[in-house]
Amino acid sequence: MNKTPVHWTKKLQKSDKPAYLSIADLIADDVRTGRLVARDRLPTLRELAEDLQLNYTTVARGYSEARKRGLIDTHAGMGTFIRGRSPSLPLRGGSAAEMTMNLPPEPQDPALLAHMHDTAAGVLASADLYALLRYQDFGGTLHDREVAAQWLRRRLPTCRVEQVLVCPGIHSVLTALFSQLARPGELVCVEALTYPGVKAIAAQLGIQLHALPLDDDGPSAEAFEHACKTLHPKALYCNPTLLNPTTATVSRSRREALADVALRYAIPIIEDDAYAMLPRELPPAMATLAPGLTYYITGFSKCFGAGLRNAYVCSPGDRQSQRLAGAMRATTVMASPFTNALASFWVEDGTAEAMLNAIRDECTARQAIAERYLAPYGMLGHPESFHLWLPVAEGWSPVELAAHLRSQGVGVVASAAFSTDGDPPDAVRICLGGPTTLDECERGMHLVADTLLHPVHHHATNL
Template sequence: MSSNHTSRWAAALKRSEGPAYMAIADAIAADIQSGQLTANQKLPTLRVLATALDLNFTTAARGYAEAQRRGLLAARPGVGTVVREQVRADPVRRPQASSLIDMTMNMPPEPRDAALIERFRDGLASLQRADPYDLLRYQEFGGSHEDRAAGVRWLAPRLPELVTQRVLVCPGVQGALLALFTILARAGDAIACEAVTYPGIKGIATHLGIKLIGLPIDDQGIDPEAFGALCAADPPKALYCNPTLLNPTCATMSLQRRQAIVDIARRHAVPIIEDDAYGFLPAQSPPPLAALAPELTFYITGFAKHLGAGLRIAYLCTPNVRYTARVQATLRTTSVMASPPMITLATRWIDDGTVVAATSAIREESRHRQDIARRVLKQAQYVAHPEAFHLWLSVPQPWNRIEFAAHLRSHGVGVVVSDTFTVSGGAPEAVRVCLGGASSREDCQHSLEIIEDAIEQHPTLASRVM
């Protein structure tokens, strides 16, 4: 094969604004279309290609792999990589730099399960058969007895002792959190939380004038000693925590850690706001704090991470009926009520098993995407969980988190920097990567390959070799 080919490819790499391996595949496609490459023609070995293009071996290999995926090349044992005899007429390309693969929103993956999709369609169709005025009227604030009872049935595996009098149907987890922060603290008061935590509460606290006190965390979440010291000195009005698959670090409190946190909160009479948004994702996880200390825990979970964010239905469990009435009145003020059509769907999908089926499918798809991450992110240091759909990736030197995220965005991948989640202390050099935002496993792998390529490269060289 003539060196003219690799010279043209090198020039194409310099002109390209996208990843180098995509530019290699584009250049091969152009040469095949122009007749510069012909059927069965042998291409350079990967090491020769990497040297000629001044790339690392991995990037060169991905270039050939992308060309094979498009149906341009074939690998023949004993021969090497050759041009296919019959090239696909319309090879499918992956998204380009101008088409962002959004890995910023922590949405669940959407399994392409035909039976599950049919369940969704049946549920949506059932709304057309309902009395429209039943869905258009004001309904009981916090949900009807039947809708609360459905929530109790869904939550039974996590909270077996729950009763309907302690459950309220809310318009999403964020609405429930707003109501609780409003009830438990006033402007100028303090609520404790993880030092790196779900950013939604930062907005709520700012809106209400509440101070957040970030507690040190480790791989099991909040440090009990730090929480105990805070409570001994000046107890906060409440403790907010995300004990299962903490967003963003994926930390999950062990049973021992949960018991330690509960003991401290009970000793100092500090109410707990337990955000269990991801609680049903792991096939096995410790019991909620609300099961260990029901008398002081406000428990919240919903369908955003277990089915889909568009339903906007969550369930809030209070310590007692007195608090149920207070929260109900606050919800009436802040949000009036959850959408009746969505509550109707939620109850139906709980009762017919759709919620459990959807959660199971999301869990399985998350496992596949975490497997892809393990295969692709060989140079990366990150924390994840096999059944979560996000990971917490450490940004290696000499990158910093801001430059790293900006570089990825310029190459078509959006991630979230740690500053978004940091309540106190310096923001760690890390980014959250959401695996569910990519519409397919192929897009997920493509994005992770771009991330891996960036990790392998010095920032000053990345624009040349990517």
């Protein structure tokens, strides 16, 4: 922006609001419509005051209000710029370097593995193979959806089969929901640190992400309400349990506050509860606090194995479930009947529960190892999580540290991959899962601790 837009002056003259609020609204409108994009430079305070025929203090308050809304950043000696939104820091071409996947551990339990082999073979041996090779109605058979509802009732006691769909993975559900709830250029509220796949989905669909600041209780309800008043988001996306990447869980009081805001402004909630089955104790799901607005999603990729591409989604009602089924059908046709049959059988015969317990135990053992080595460096973890969040001290940048540790076989992702506000903290996410054994996990944590203890030496030989 080289000069103040003419329409700003006209809208200011017609507005009944205080001028400083109108300035922030005008910036928000131009960002939403694409007139202003990330890194556009705004006029100086004096230039804008002169162009709009306002006093300097009013314009300063307007910029301050826009800054509070997360619309702009000011850098001393450089000026005031539009803040990036979707995504703030792009993934490097979707490369594997920034998309290290967060895999659950693979428990080395011979009896459990033998049982899984036997039951998987039994499912195929007893199945009508031609039935599994045919097209099916999207959302799974009635039996698959009944099993899904049974699994979901752990978190949603009143979940009905008519609200449930069986889908090919959580990511596919998120893509369908984002495309259904928001159009290109429209806005969805997310945590300031969030699942990188959401950034990729938003970028692909042209949807803007509005970052909500995080504190110990979760995303700010005040910031969410402010966004509802001023930016009119189309949905709230949240990962409330063992947040990827920080392992934080949104408190009950914050869930209630966010649900209250969503209810008052009629904003749909996308509750991505991929890790919800891991902790034995949790606050109530947001879907129980705002059932008429919330799409609740969970699956087996984080509590069984990423290859079991089954997600279960409970929509707010029957009509919303039917609409989502249409959107999913258009993009994925259907979930694999083979995978559905296997997942349903394992839920019914208790294998899913046994695997979940084994993964919990493995997580606890690995987190104990990590804490022994990384507690002095301020690591954040949870006994039933298979990732942790590690602040990075001076001597390394998060990107350099992540690249170095990955080259040594430790699954690490820099904070930039998760950031939606353009200001990632100096930290990395470390995955403790995958096919590694406990001994390999310990060697990895020893390597991380040694790297942090001798940053200059490792940095000198890095990359």
